[in-house]
Amino acid sequence: MPEEITHNAIVEAVRLATEDVFATMLSLPVKCGDARQTPKELESFDGVIAVVGIGGHWTGTGRISLTPQLACKLAGALVGCSFDAVNEEVLDAVAEVSNMIVGNVKTFFEEQLGPLGLSVPTVIFGRNYRTRSAGVTNWSVIPFFTGSEEMEVHFCLMPTKQAHPVHREVLQTA
């Protein structure tokens, strides 16, 4: 089992999963932009964020952020109708798109890491909010473009003991 999953491996897995979901379920063109690594969390974000957790011997989070306009566009493409504003149906669709992307990334890494669990997605919509994920020191950020709209996938994956330093401390003193 590897000691770490590299940034490049995460970028490739996210790219493949996102392109597959866009081509198969949304029939929308999508282009992957230049990926980067950052320890920074989102600051003062306006729009929709979907979060899906990964658990098991490795712990991770996939977080997808997009504008309300793109959220409406994705939802419309998924269910086959148009949406003018973010509503329950749009949030549900964004949750499902995120679930498919993160779920497929999880499946990709299970070949190396063994079985992993997937949480049900959480979706947040609002203005001027921040997000924090405990224990995450580095995010791989992969931007995607569809038409003039941009969506970002933030992803982290690390061995579980690294993600829970408090638990490791307890184990070491036991």
Added chain:
Amino acid sequence: MSLDVLIVDDSAAIRKILQRVLVQADVPLGTVCEASDGIEALERLKTIKVGLILSDINMPNMDGIALLGRLKADEAYRSIPVLMVTTEGSQAKVLQALELGAKGYVKKPFTAEQIKEKLVGVI
């Protein structure tokens, strides 16, 4: 003869898409019922007889594997064919579902053709 179907998924969007895909697959649809988790699915089955169940795996309250176990343990529901349609693609989960008696497994994202192919021989 029409086929009554129960679609179990916590996403309303996916339930809607699956219903559309069944029409595209020329399935002679009768009543289509929906449930957002395994518990709701079992409740639905008390009031309607269906000839096919399409179920997700990762759902709150009762997941698709637990639902499958309950269905196959109950004489009244044992013979209903169940097709799993899910993001959960791990080999362990696929095997678990098939061992429990699922008739097939389709991974999300899916095409209408993939669903159609899996339904051949099931209905």
